[in-house]
Amino acid sequence: DTAVSQTPKYLVTQMGNDKSIKCEQNLGHDTMYWYKQDSKKFLKIMFSYNNKELIINETVPNRFSPKSPDKAHLNLHINSLELGDSAVYFCASSQYSSEAFFGQGTRLTVV
Amino acid sequence: KNEVEQSPQNLTAQEGEFITINCSYSVGISALHWLQQHPGGGIVSLFMLSSGKKKHGRLIATINIQEKHSSLHITASHPRDSAVYICAGNSGGSNYKLTFGKGTLLTVNP
Numbered sequence: 001d002t003a004v005s006q007t008p009k010y011l012v013t014q015m016g017n018d019k020s021i022k023c024e025q026n027l028g029h030d031t032m033y034w035y036k037q038d039s040k041k042f043l044k045i046m047f048s049y050n051n052k053e054l055i056i057n058e059t060v061p062n063r064f065s066p067k068s069p070d071k072a073h074l075n076l077h078i079n080s081l082e083l084g085d086s087a088v089y090f091c092a093s094s095q096y097s098s099e100a101f102f103g104q105g106t107r108l109t110v111v
Numbered sequence: 112k113n114e115v116e117q118s119p120q121n122l123t124a125q126e127g128e129f130i131t132i133n134c135s136y137s138v139g140i141s142a143l144h145w146l147q148q149h150p151g152g153g154i155v156s157l158f159m160l161s162s163g164k165k166k167h168g169r170l171i172a173t174i175n176i177q178e179k180h181s182s183l184h185i186t187a188s189h190p191r192d193s194a195v196y197i198c199a200g201n202s203g204g205s206n207y208k209l210t211f212g213k214g215t216l217l218t219v220n221p
Binding site for chain 1: 144146148152153154155156159195197199208209210211213214
């Protein structure tokens with residue numbers, strides 16, 4: 001039973017399109033995150049939510065909009081996709097600042 | 112300058128060798144995570160520690176708060192340990208985020 005699941009695993013799309021990545025956790029955690037891993041494999045925080053409330057928005061373009069319908073879900077919607085958005089996006093959850101559990105990642109390729 | 116610095120960037124070892132990966136972090140980080148990422152991409156949390164030492168199987172993590180330094184050790188390394196090991200710090204409190212090091216690519220040859 002997967003603790004943090006995100007879909008899809010792979011996403012190939014054309015520039016200018018709008019796409020969403022979904023994330024769900026069944027751990028009962030209050031905090032969820034989106035991280036981006038670039039082509040050099042460096043991970044960086046994008047957003048964190050605590051109990052459906054946005055806590056951190058780390059200078060991410062407005063084209064990226066997280067949505068948390070409830071504390072078990074944190075979806076990422078991206079408008080007007082650009083080539084530079086190609087990366088692996090990881091969802092994660094934790095109970096406040098404790099150990100984090102990661103989803104399997106979504107490899108986004110913008111062509 | 113990244114708040115979390117890791118070394119080495121790349122490490123190649125022979126099966127059975129003792130491995131050490133180092134991580135230094137800046138003021139304001141109250142807990143250190145060690146993560147493992149295999150080829151194929153999934154990230155697994157190995158340890159979270161804010162003081163002392165933790166052990167799980169062949170893996171040992173230590174942290175020295177005064178020196179702001181943590182190490183991950185692998186005893187009796189095995190080819191299946193080949194992965195990227197990432198240290199990440201969090202500031203605790205209401206600052207819900209991890210700041211990552213750039214990772215160490217470990218290759219263990221048979």
